[in-house]
Amino acid sequence: KAGVTQTPRYLIKTRGQQVTLSCSPISGHRSVSWYQQTPGQGLQFLFEYFSETQRNKGNFPGRFSGRQFSNSRSEMNVSTLELGDSALYLCASTTTMDGTEAFFGQGTRLTVV
Amino acid sequence: GNSVTQMEGPVTLSEEAFLTINCTYTATGYPSLFWYVQYPGEGLQLLLKATKADDKGSNKGFEATYRKETTSFHLEKGSVQVSDSAVYFCALQATNTGNQFYFGTGTSLTVIP
Numbered sequence: 001k002a003g004v005t006q007t008p009r010y011l012i013k014t015r016g017q018q019v020t021l022s023c024s025p026i027s028g029h030r031s032v033s034w035y036q037q038t039p040g041q042g043l044q045f046l047f048e049y050f051s052e053t054q055r056n057k058g059n060f061p062g063r064f065s066g067r068q069f070s071n072s073r074s075e076m077n078v079s080t081l082e083l084g085d086s087a088l089y090l091c092a093s094t095t096t097m098d099g100t101e102a103f104f105g106q107g108t109r110l111t112v113v
Numbered sequence: 114g115n116s117v118t119q120m121e122g123p124v125t126l127s128e129e130a131f132l133t134i135n136c137t138y139t140a141t142g143y144p145s146l147f148w149y150v151q152y153p154g155e156g157l158q159l160l161l162k163a164t165k166a167d168d169k170g171s172n173k174g175f176e177a178t179y180r181k182e183t184t185s186f187h188l189e190k191g192s193v194q195v196s197d198s199a200v201y202f203c204a205l206q207a208t209n210t211g212n213q214f215y216f217g218t219g220t221s222l223t224v225i226p
Contacts, residue, residue, distance in 0.1 A: 033212055055212075090156055102212060104158070
């Protein structure tokens with residue numbers, strides 16, 4: 001059974017640019033969540049999508065957005081990148097609306113220069 | 114609100130030593146509790162979980178008991194190995210926030226031979 005796949009693994013962008021990250025959940029999982037991990041702030045919740053609808057959103061500016069497709073794959077987009085957006089972005093997938101176990105991808109390491 | 118407080122690191126132990134990493138939580142309702150582990154360059158892997166009070170989660174020699182009276186979920190292992198070196202995260206999933214996880218700050222463990 002394939003795990004959660006995140007692409008790309010590494011990304012370097014310049015301030016002001018935008019970036020799109022992709023996450024393919026485990027087959028059959030309909031919920032996808034995104035987290036930002038930084039040394040200073042730890043793991044922070046960005047948003048969750050379930051059946052193509054955003055169900056929950058963390059405390060991030062509107063520059064951070066996401067979407068989910070009918071095959072449950074999800075993308076997140078960050079516009080007008082800032083140096084502080086440099087982080088490891090993790091995607092997690094779960095099976096049901098009340099899923100108690102999340103499976104994480106290896107993450108996308110974004111560096112903004 | 115929901116939050117997790119985790120023992121500060123880093124922790125350095127000799128092989129075969131006893132490990133305890135403290136974790137306490139604040140939550141409304143009856144959350145599920147988790148320990149995740151992160152190896153260098155990787156995403157998070159579920160180590161163990163407990164979904165109701167007095168449940169004991171266990172895996173690979175690690176154990177944690179869901180204590181509602183003390184709002185705690187301390188991680189223990191009787192004899193650590195070098196391969197246990199990683200960062201450990203305590204997390205909760207509340208009953209009213211979908212699949213959102215609230216993570217502690219993480220505890221870095223290094224086991225020396």
